[in-house]
Each structure stands twice: as structure tokens, then as C-alpha cells.
Amino acid sequence: xxxxxxxxxxxxxxxxxxxxxxxxxxxxxxxxxxxxxxxxxxxxxxxxxxxxxxxxxxxxxxxxxxxxxxxxxxxxxxxxxxxxxxxxxxxxxxxxxxxxxxxxxxxxxxxxxxxxxxxxxxxxxxxxxxxxxxxxxxxxxxxxxxxxxxxxxxxxxxxxxxxxxxxxxxxxxxxxxxxxxxxxxxxxxxxxxxxxxxxxxxxxxxxxxxxxxxxxxxxxxxxxxxxxxxxxxxxxxxxxxxxxxxxxxxxxxxxxxxxxxxxxxxxxxxxxxxxxxxxxxxxxxxxxxxxxxxxxxxxxxxxxxxxxxxxxxxxxxxxxxxxxxxxxxxxxxxxxxxxxxxxxxxxxxxxxxxxxxxx
Numbered sequence: 472x473x474x475x476x477x478x479x480x481x482x483x484x485x486x487x488x489x490x491x492x493x494x495x496x497x498x499x500x501x502x503x504x505x506x507x508x509x510x511x512x513x514x515x516x517x518x519x520x521x522x523x524x525x526x527x528x529x530x531x532x533x534x535x536x537x538x539x540x541x542x543x544x545x546x547x548x549x550x551x552x553x554x555x556x557x558x559x560x561x562x563x564x565x566x567x568x569x570x571x572x573x574x575x576x577x578x579x580x581x582x583x584x585x586x587x588x589x590x591x592x593x594x595x596x597x598x599x600x601x602x603x604x605x606x607x608x609x610x611x612x613x614x615x616x617x618x619x620x621x622x623x624x625x626x627x628x629x630x631x632x633x634x635x636x637x638x639x640x641x642x643x644x645x646x647x648x649x650x651x652x653x654x655x656x657x658x659x660x661x662x663x664x665x666x667x668x669x670x671x672x673x674x675x676x677x678x679x680x681x682x683x684x685x686x687x688x689x690x691x692x693x694x695x696x697x698x699x700x701x702x703x704x705x706x707x708x709x710x711x712x713x714x715x716x717x718x719x720x721x722x723x724x725x726x727x728x729x730x731x732x733x734x735x736x737x738x739x740x741x742x743x744x745x746x747x748x749x750x751x752x753x754x755x756x757x758x759x760x761x762x763x764x765x766x767x768x769x770x771x772x773x774x775x776x777x778x779x780x781x782x783x784x785x786x787x788x789x790x791x792x793x794x795x796x797x798x799x800x801x802x803x804x805x806x807x808x809x810x811x812x813x814x815x816x817x818x819x820x821x822x823x824x825x826x827x828x829x830x
Contacts, residue, residue, distance in 0.1 A: 475513045475520060477579040478545055478596040480506055482625040483572055485527070493525055494572040496601055498618075504625045508541035510548070513580040520580035522573065542629070545596075546636045552594050553648040560649045560682075560786065561594040562586065565626065567656025567690065567769075568602045568615035575599040578773060582653070585779040588787045598626055600661055619657050623664020627672070630665065630708075634678050649682040651786055652709065655772060656722070656737070659689035663702055670704065677707040683786055684709035687772035688720055688737040695736055696747045706750040713752045713785050715772060716740045717760040722769025744804045752791055753805030754781065781808055 483494035485507055499505040509527040513520035528541035539547075553561060564582060566575045579597035586593050600622035602615045633650075654662050669677060684705065689695075695702040706712050716737050723735045734742065740753050747753075759778060760771035772778050777796055784794045792799075797806045 473515045475515050475580045475583045476510055477576055478510045480508050480629050481599040482506055483601045492572055496603055498601055503621045504628050508545040511576045515584050520577055542632050559588050559591040563652045564595055564597045565654040565658035565661050567658050570602045572599050581773040586783050619661045620664050622661050624668045626665035627668035651683040652681045653685045655687045657690045659686045659691045679708055681709040684712045687715045688769055691736040693734040693736050693742040696741050706748045711750055715754050715756050717756045719757050720769055755805050755807040758810050759808050777808055
């Protein structure tokens, strides 16, 4: 079995004496936007990667009069890994609700195992916010929703740290790799709050740091791309946005039952497909997402080889009408992943959708 390394950033409380959960279920006592950084090594397993070791970077380290923060050390190690050529791009991952810290790391390890670009593995960095990880999702959903809202500025802070790190690099230090972003479920709501924090800081200064942005089963409103106060400006920080949705996603009924507006972006896609930004692609996953367990079904983005193949193709910048195992559903103006492998995509008519408002 090979070893998989996952980097992490978290605003959870640090509890070094707890060997089972080094980061807990509450916020960092220094503040909801206070971050700690590190990495975890796993023994790979197709179903449940096994945690072998976990390293937390020191908060501040003095070396020959140079002060390095944990975030700086993570980015230096990540840049070195990207530059070595053994791994190519990096995927930033924000998990959903009802996930423990260890569970977030395991999901990230599954992504690292299952995804590749041209046969090369990806670096994966998980941002873990303090969702309850409770066995009673109906009760924990409300708490997680508020924690997700409060975690947005933490993600924005990490984004700005990354931006400043990239801008400070000399041209010779660039590794010529790309960085992508994947959110799952309520992670999309965390991303919305982060985007709004960035807009509040400098609306016109949104920097495109990501290549591909993928929203898997997003627990977001179906009108999210219609409003500046939600996700309409998201395409400004990425080159392309892909929304993976599943009309049969029973996991999103937790959100349906606890919100006044039951229509979720992760269930049926956007409310008005003619108004979404042209950089946003829609992918219907109903055929490959089925499961008897609704919470496994809700995590179809890491539980299906067809999904691994599709996400890998998107990260590889494959043109939409060249990605295998898809057909185009004109009525929905979205792609649909099919169960069989090796199916050539059915090309849509030109144009695939009307022009959308500029982003």
C-alpha cells in the first residue's frame, strides 16, 4: 500500500493531548478566523484510508532571525511538492456538514487517491471548519450552518495568505502548476461566506487564484448565481466553475426540512439556467450517484469511479464536449454523466447556452 499525504488548514480548537481528534468540534480559542496548519500521512485504502501520522506546524518558528508562520511553512512545502514534478496541480477542498476533523482528512485522502491529471496525482489541501461530526444530523445541522457562516472569514484569510505568498514569489520560483478548489455540500455555503468577506474587503480586487472551481452537491440556494450577495461573483476567482448536482440526493433533504426555501443548487441545479454566468458548467450526476444509504449517496463525488474520472477530466482542462461518459441534455442545458465507461460525449448544438451577463 502506498502512502498519501494530505495538507490541512483549520480554524478548529487544537487539542494535542487527544490522540483521536487533534482538532476538536469548536473554534480556535484565539478566534474563529485563527488558523493552524499541518499535514497528515495515510496508508492508502480504496474505502477508508488509514491515518498513520499527523504533523502540526509550529505557530511561529524562528530560524536565523527569520520568522516563519505555520501557513508559510505549509505553502513552502506545498510549492516544493508541486515543483518536484512527482505531483502536479493542487486541489483545495472544503468539506460539508456533520464531518469530524479526522473524517475531513479521510475524505481528502480519498480525493488524493482517486483523482489524477494525466496519470499524475494531485496535492490535496483540506480546509476543515468545525462542523459537529455528530450522529444526529437533524440536530447538528442548525449548529453547523452557523459555524459555516462564521468560518467564511477564515477561508477568506487563508485565500489572502495564499495570494500574498504567490505575489511575493520571484518569477524563477513559479512551479508552473495550477490550483483548483472543490467544495462539498455545506462547504459551498462556507465558500459563499468567504467570497462575501473578500468582497467586503475589496469588491474590485477579487484575484483569480484558482483554475477550476467545483461545487459537488452544493447545499446552496438555487438562485445563488443570480445575486452578488451569494455566488454570482464566484467566477471572478476561477477560470471555470462546475456544479455537480443530483435530483435524487436524499442527503440534501436535511437542508430542505430546515430552511424556508427547499430548492437547493445541489438537487436540481440553478433556478434559471439562462441567467448563470457563461463560465459555469452544469453536470447532472443522478445516474452514477445512486445508493441505498442517503449519506453515502450524498458523498457520491468520492464514491464513484465515474465521478473520479469526470472530475479528473475537468481538472485536466478537457473541453466540455470532449469529456467521456457524458451526454448533453438540451432541455436542462446541462451535461449528464452516464454509468458506462468509454462512452463518447454527445455534442450539444451550438451555442450550448445563450450569452449570460458578464461576471
